[in-house]
Amino acid sequence: MATNRNTLGKGLGKGLGKGLGKGLGSLIPEDISGDNIVIKEVVKEIIVKEPSEMKLKISAIEPNREQPRRFFDEDALIELSESIKQYGVLQPLLVQKKNDYFEIIAGERRWRAAKLAGIKEVPVIIKDYTSQQVMEIALIENIQREDLNPIEEALAYQRLIKDYRLKQDEVAEKVSKSRAAIANSMRLLKLDERVQQMVMEDMISNGHARALLIIEDGDKQYLIAQKIFDEKLSVRETEKLMKEINKPEKVKPAKPMNDFVYRDLEEKINKIMGTKVSIKNKKEKGKIEIEYYSREELERIIEMIESIQ
Template sequence: MAKPALGRGLGALLGGSNTPGKPTTSAPAAITTSAAPVPDTRDRVQRISLNRIRPCSFQPRKAFSDEALRELADSIKEQGIVQPLIVRDRGDHFELIAGERRWRASQLLGLAEVPVIVREADDKSVLELALIENLQRENLNPLEEAQGYSQLIEQFQLKQDDVATKVGKSRAVVANALRLLKLAPSIQELIRNGKLSVGHAKVILGLPSEKLQKQAADKVIRDGLNVRQTETLVAHLQALGRATTSTPPSPVAPDANILDLESKLRERFGTKVRLKYAQGKGSLEVAFFSDDELERLLQIVGVKVD
């Protein structure tokens, strides 16, 4: 059985399936008309000024290789832009939906105009289609992919199952990608730069703090540990953490001024009083053991009960 295409693909943008259907009632053969057919403007390629195009804020891809852009610019210089950019009209400018690499390469060449196809699309569709384009071409690094999924979920209130269906991935793939966003920022940067693999990162996720995650990542990179060795390292660090937390902390000696103030409050209220204080903040707890005693305490602080 053939594997289904990824999500809706770019066909939703390129408009390849908009052939008009047959009319339900055929016109009599004797009747003819001289009216010209209405052209389908969805596929019409226009040339617009490059400086009227803006990048899309929903673009999941953030990193663009300078070397790859120069190679693409050389290709465009020789062959031209074979595939038009896909944009949407935003009034005073056009916003990219697909083709940011071609747009950037055209800027390097100093082109005045580029071929585009103008589409109507809401924000949700733009993000979804930008994700699909990059996933189909495997242009996203793991963090960009995860951030794209996260944006679909948070900005458009989608569930993981919905995202998986839209981009043609399994729910497990989406869930595992999203887990990477729980890593410490410093570890995410190592993944983004290709210094740490996703396999290593998933194991390091088992460590609770950024300090431990960074310690593990540094050792993985320094010693060239494989994923299995990283699992052993993380298990060791987890065991050390449990041993540390199981040791009861040393008791802190109470402040003499706090004890003195507690004593004065007990005398004033005639009941148990606990004062918590640290750096100008805290709480005062006054105990009572009956309604009558509560009424007595309220009278002491000047609160009348109706």
């Protein structure tokens, strides 16, 4: 039994030494008889526990359809592709095996840029995750790199809460943010869909979008968002505009039911006095205002009143 163990140890050491840099298949030596199955299991365990970097054809790799990020800056991709042409892909993609392809868990931007650069193979690390873990890793990577726009980030939080039944504080812990930050982010999903699209396309900023939350009507939100974009309003100017729009309208006091009686009296006195007369009434009390526009007219009105005596 001791001989078998020594043989196994020597063979594995020899196989691992010969196999470095020659692919996973070369890690399994062909010259060990009887213990080949055991060695395969040992190597398999090593690979699963400590996945190593390897290269895959870029055509065998596909993006994660559930990836939170939807928009990629074309200019930034072109810039990265030029760097990749010179130095290659410096950081491996994290992928997992699907039926007939490998799905990207983290590194879609590098994959896109590599395709633009005409690279045929890219470095990868293959791991196996649950759908929730994939979502969390993609979200965390994008947040750390500040690659997500505010709406994409809010949608990712919403999905973790709805699809995987996480609480806001659990999501906050996973992405190293406060619970209030998660709640404030998700409030943006209350905006009209057209306004959300404008945020995703960087037509208006996160600050503009938060200011618009004061307005509940979707059509009104969209019209103001267009005004912000067209007039290039700053966030501060937008907040000021929101305060003006949201001011409660001054309610004019309702006229009394018998108001027509006083208006009729006003007309009669106007004809008698030859100038504008207003009757201000409040319940049973009130006052009469007589307007004049010159000293001469004032003297005429006084003479008229004195003549009544």
